Amino acid sequence: MFKAIVSASTLQDALDSVSVLVDECKIRLNEDELSIRAVDPANVGMVDLSLDAAAFESYEADGGVIGVNLAKLEDFVGMASGDELVELELDEETRKLNIRMDGLSSTLALIDPDSIRQEPDIPDLDLAAEIVLEGAQLDRGIKAADMVSDHVRLRVDADDEAFHIQAEGDTDDVDFELDADDLIALTAGTADSLFSLDYLKDMNKAIPKAAEVTVELGEEFPVKIHYAVAEGQGNVTYMLAPRIQSD
Amino acid sequence: MFKAIVSASTLQDALDSVSVLVDECKIRLNEDELSIRAVDPANVGMVDLSLDAAAFESYEADGGVIGVNLAKLEDFVGMASGDELVELELDEETRKLNIRMDGLSSTLALIDPDSIRQEPDIPDLDLAAEIVLEGAQLDRGIKAADMVSDHVRLRVDADDEAFHIQAEGDTDDVDFELDADDLIALTAGTADSLFSLDYLKDMNKAIPKAAEVTVELGEEFPVKIHYAVAEGQGNVTYMLAPRIQSD
Amino acid sequence: MFKAIVSASTLQDALDSVSVLVDECKIRLNEDELSIRAVDPANVGMVDLSLDAAAFESYEADGGVIGVNLAKLEDFVGMASGDELVELELDEETRKLNIRMDGLSSTLALIDPDSIRQEPDIPDLDLAAEIVLEGAQLDRGIKAADMVSDHVRLRVDADDEAFHIQAEGDTDDVDFELDADDLIALTAGTADSLFSLDYLKDMNKAIPKAAEVTVELGEEFPVKIHYAVAEGQGNVTYMLAPRIQSD
Numbered sequence: 066m067f068k069a070i071v072s073a074s075t076l077q078d079a080l081d082s083v084s085v086l087v088d089e090c091k092i093r094l095n096e097d098e099l100s101i102r103a104v105d106p107a108n109v110g111m112v113d114l115s116l117d118a119a120a121f122e123s124y125e126a127d128g129g130v131i132g133v134n135l136a137k138l139e140d141f142v143g144m145a146s147g148d149e150l151v152e153l154e155l156d157e158e159t160r161k162l163n164i165r166m167d168g169l170s171s172t173l174a175l176i177d178p179d180s181i182r183q184e185p186d187i188p189d190l191d192l193a194a195e196i197v198l199e200g201a202q203l204d205r206g207i208k209a210a211d212m213v214s215d216h217v218r219l220r221v222d223a224d225d226e227a228f229h230i231q232a233e234g235d236t237d238d239v240d241f242e243l244d245a246d247d248l249i250a251l252t253a254g255t256a257d258s259l260f261s262l263d264y265l266k267d268m269n270k271a272i273p274k275a276a277e278v279t280v281e282l283g284e285e286f287p288v289k290i291h292y293a294v295a296e297g298q299g300n301v302t303y304m305l306a307p308r309i310q311s312d
Numbered sequence: 313m314f315k316a317i318v319s320a321s322t323l324q325d326a327l328d329s330v331s332v333l334v335d336e337c338k339i340r341l342n343e344d345e346l347s348i349r350a351v352d353p354a355n356v357g358m359v360d361l362s363l364d365a366a367a368f369e370s371y372e373a374d375g376g377v378i379g380v381n382l383a384k385l386e387d388f389v390g391m392a393s394g395d396e397l398v399e400l401e402l403d404e405e406t407r408k409l410n411i412r413m414d415g416l417s418s419t420l421a422l423i424d425p426d427s428i429r430q431e432p433d434i435p436d437l438d439l440a441a442e443i444v445l446e447g448a449q450l451d452r453g454i455k456a457a458d459m460v461s462d463h464v465r466l467r468v469d470a471d472d473e474a475f476h477i478q479a480e481g482d483t484d485d486v487d488f489e490l491d492a493d494d495l496i497a498l499t500a501g502t503a504d505s506l507f508s509l510d511y512l513k514d515m516n517k518a519i520p521k522a523a524e525v526t527v528e529l530g531e532e533f534p535v536k537i538h539y540a541v542a543e544g545q546g547n548v549t550y551m552l553a554p555r556i557q558s559d
Numbered sequence: 560m561f562k563a564i565v566s567a568s569t570l571q572d573a574l575d576s577v578s579v580l581v582d583e584c585k586i587r588l589n590e591d592e593l594s595i596r597a598v599d600p601a602n603v604g605m606v607d608l609s610l611d612a613a614a615f616e617s618y619e620a621d622g623g624v625i626g627v628n629l630a631k632l633e634d635f636v637g638m639a640s641g642d643e644l645v646e647l648e649l650d651e652e653t654r655k656l657n658i659r660m661d662g663l664s665s666t667l668a669l670i671d672p673d674s675i676r677q678e679p680d681i682p683d684l685d686l687a688a689e690i691v692l693e694g695a696q697l698d699r700g701i702k703a704a705d706m707v708s709d710h711v712r713l714r715v716d717a718d719d720e721a722f723h724i725q726a727e728g729d730t731d732d733v734d735f736e737l738d739a740d741d742l743i744a745l746t747a748g749t750a751d752s753l754f755s756l757d758y759l760k761d762m763n764k765a766i767p768k769a770a771e772v773t774v775e776l777g778e779e780f781p782v783k784i785h786y787a788v789a790e791g792q793g794n795v796t797y798m799l800a801p802r803i804q805s806d
Contacts, residue, residue: 137484140459144452168490169456174483205638209663212634236668237631243662384731387706391699415737416703421730 067094067129067155070122073145073166075295079116080142082271082294082301084135086112086264091178092133094126094155104185110264111185113302120295122150131155131162132176138162141171187304190289192281193254194221196228198243200276200292206230206241207269211262213237216308219282221256228280232262249277256282258307268303285309314341314376314402317369320392320413322542326363327389329518329541329548331382333359333511338425339380341373341402351432357511358432360549367542369397378402378409379423385409388418434551437536439528440501441468443475445490447523447539453477453488454516458509460484463555466529468503475527479509496524503529505554515550532556561588561623561649564616567639567660569789572767573610574636576788576795578629579761580606585672586627588620588649598679604758605679607796614789616644625649625656626670632656635665681798684783686775687748688715690722692737694770694786700724700735701763705756707731710802713776715750722774726756743771750776752801762797779803 083090083101090103099121101114118124145151145166152165156172164171210217213234220229228248230241245251272278272292281289291302330337330348337350346368348361365371392398392413399412403419411418457464460481467476475495477488492498519525519539528536538549577584577595584597593615595608612618639645639660646659650666658665704711707728714723722742724735739745766772766786775783785796 137459141484141486144456144459168488168494169452170487170489171456171460172485205663209638209665212631212638213665237635238666239635240664241662242664247662384706388731388733391703391706415735415741416699417734417736418703418707419732 066157067126067131067153069099069124069126069154070150070152071120071124072122072148073142073151074147075116075120075299076142076151077139078271078273078294079114079299079301080135080139082114083112084139085267085271086110087182088136089132089134089176089181091181091184092131094129094131096126096128099124099126102184102187104182105264106182108185109261109306110268111187111304112268113187113304114294114299116295116299120298129155130178132178132181133162133173134176137173138164141173144169144171187302190281190283190287192256192283192286192289194223194256194282195250195252195254196221196243196248196280196282197250198228198248198278198280199274200272200278201274202243202247203230203272203278203280204269204274206243207262207265209239209241211266213239215262216259217262217265218257218259219280219288220258221251221253221282223253223255226251226253255284258282258285258288259309260288260305261308264305268305271301313404314373314378314400316346316371316373316401317397317399318367318371319369319395320389320398321394322363322367322546323389323398324386325518325520325541326361326546326548327382327386329361330359331386332514332518333357334429335383336379336381336423336428338428338431339378341376341378343373343375346371346373349431349434351429352511353429355432356508356553357515358434358551359515360434360551361541361546363542363546367545376402377425379425379428380409380420381423384420385411388420391416391418434549437528437530437534439503439530439533439536441470441503441529442497442499442501443468443490443495443527443529444497445475445495445525445527446521447519447525448521449490449494450477450519450525450527451516451521453490454509454512456486456488458513460486462509463506464509464512465504465506466527466535467505468498468500468529470500470502473498473500502531505529505532505535506556507535507552508555511552515552518548560651561620561625561647563593563618563620563648564644564646565614565618566616566642567636567645568641569610569614569793570636570645571633572765572788573608573793573795574629574633576608576765577606578633579765580604580758581676582630583626583628583670583675585675585678586625588623588625590620590622593618593620596678596681598676599758600676602679603755603800604762605681605798606762607681607798608788608793610789610793614792623649624672626672626675627656627667628670631667632658635667638663638665681796684775684777684781686750686777686780686783688717688750688776689744689746689748690715690737690742690774690776691744692722692742692772692774693768694766694772695768696737696741697724697766697772697774698763698768700737701756701759703733703735705760707733709756710753711756711759712751712753713774713782714752715745715747715776717747717749720745720747749778752776752779752782753803754782754799755802758799762799765795
């Protein structure tokens with residue numbers, strides 16, 4: 066069984082973080098939280114979303130798994146505005162999700178979870194550097210890199226205690242440097258990796274500009290990017306595989 | 313002869329109600345009102361617009377009929393902003409419409425009225441139910457229905473004193489229920505009909521969100537939707553033929 | 560050598576005036592001003608931009624010439640917002656332009672100036688009429704003309720002391736008349752010429768609505784349109800060749 070009431074914006078922000086990577090996903094309706102893990106078809110970008118029971122006005126679940134088309138679910142939830150409450154209820158018999166809000170009742174057919182790409186394991190990585198910055202700063206660096214290239218280099222300069230978002234195009238370059246004053250926090254370490262901008266741009270779409278974003282970075286290693294949602298009662302973690310740097 | 317002065321927004325709102333259905337129309341320049349009746353090429357949706365002489369700053373006409381290209385006329389009127397006054401004058405000799413506003417004089421070639429599809433007769437129908445609601449509510453129901461289907465069912469539940477805007481898609485359903493508290497007025501009666509969403513969406517584009525909209529509904533019968541324009545000195549009536557409900 | 564600091568909006572507005580006509584241009588880095596002259600590929604529209612050293616926070620140059628891709632340069636400058644300062648520095652060795660702003664360093668490859676279309680000579684013309692008007696008025700006239708035709712007639716009526724922006728389409732006409740009250744100033748003279756709307760629309764995109772725009776007009780002669788930028792410390796002049804009026 067699953068029955069929950071949640072503000073439309075909380076649910077929408079959470080779903081957005083997943084729908085930038087995949088069209089369909091499994092949603093785990095655990096007793097104490099709703100969670101989604103998904104990986105894009107090319108196995109390059111992963112997302113791990115958890116939304117605590119406390120993020121909901123009310124939440125009852127017993128560990129089921131449902132499969133959903135995210136665009137459809139977001140359309141339905143999008144009929145509610147801002148803080149309007151949305152009620153979700155699983156009809157076990159018909160395998161449909163009932164979505165109710167002020168006057169409007171919708172029924173969304175679910176997808177067989179077995180038909181959805183398997184959930185990825187998001188590994189624990191021991192990454193040397195950790196950067197904490199505003200979503201708006203990450204956004205600026207990604208936009209700058211996107212002007213000259215289709216990949217971006219994230220790098221920590223341990224000596225200068227600075228984080229660099231860099232891109233080298235065929236003719237033009239950009240280097241966005243954030244030092245201790247620009248960052249919320251920095252644990253400097255040897256860290257320098259190259260990533261596809263397409264994925265990072267997709268992830269960036271979902272990251273609120275005002276969010277406090279933590280970037281964990283290594284040397285030619287995947288990057289982990291995480292931030293809180295639902296006023297701290299939920300969490301989004303992205304992991305993105307590196308591209309090999311040519312010399 | 314025809315010569316009139318009217319605020320740009322009044323004229324634009326009135327023309328919008330027609331241009332969502334047809335590209336060209338006849339305009340009847342009656343002594344006491346300007347009126348347009350038109351039907352779409354498939355004979356499914358009709359509109360009847362009347363704009364009283366009182367809706368104009370000044371109005372002189374003697375019963376002529378002109379044919380216009382609505383997009384062009386709206387472009388010309390659109391050069392004026394908001395409450396700016398627009399002067400319309402028919403040049404009988406050249407069969408052109410002179411359109412004047414602050415500094416700008418335009419001449420719009422008219423279309424031979426005989427070349428325009430005949431004006432429909434909009435029948436008096438004795439429809440069992442009458443629903444009065446805000447344009448914004450109708451808009452919400454239509455948007456919800458559009459997520460799952462290309463047709464929509466309008467239905468009055470006489471027992472519950474409620475109006476339903478419903479749609480059944482191949483896999484998903486929506487039901488937008490408006491009860492006595494949500495409606496401005498309801499005359500309940502047996503009423504349940506299915507309509508093409510394409511037409512209803514077009515009509516909805518022209519209906520102001522703040523308008524008080526009256527919906528007259530029957531059992532597998534056309535629906536009539538009407539609302540006031542020009543602060544009550546004009547009226548728009550849409551009529552839309554039903555689709556046959558399959559069982 | 561070239562090194563300058565300037566507010567992003569000042570630089571962007573100046574570059575916009577050129578990029579509406581051409582994709583690439585030469586920039587002359589004179590000791591006392593930065594200047595650009597360019598002509599479109601069809602030799603119909605020309606622009607002459609000058610930006611005094613005083614328009615910059617700081618400015619050092621010794622007469623060099625660089626070639627730039629305007630879209631790229633505008634992208635880079637566009638990363639700064641509003642009054643944020645942008646630093647430009649020419650790297651003589653690599654022939655690249657370094658662009659720096661709060662945290663962000665970009666390097667833009669320059670184009671060989673010899674590969675760019677030659678700068679036009681913008682002739683002194685003795686034009687009979689001079690009209691000074693708000694950018695917003697010019698914009699309105701151009702928008703109106705664009706509804707009915709692809710060329711526009713600019714005309715001064717010396718008797719009525721009025722400036723006309725007119726267009727005759729196949730079926731419809733517009734005439735936007737600005738008299739002494741609507742204009743900032745008018746030196747009436749025999750002036751009546753026809754121009755391509757495509758070019759005038761492009762130029763109009765760059766002209767601020769609030770700018771005081773001077774139009775110099777003759778009889779089947781090119782028109783000159785100029786306005787100040789950088790709070791009077793710069794100037795843009797457009798020249799547009801006439802189309803021959805058919806009778």
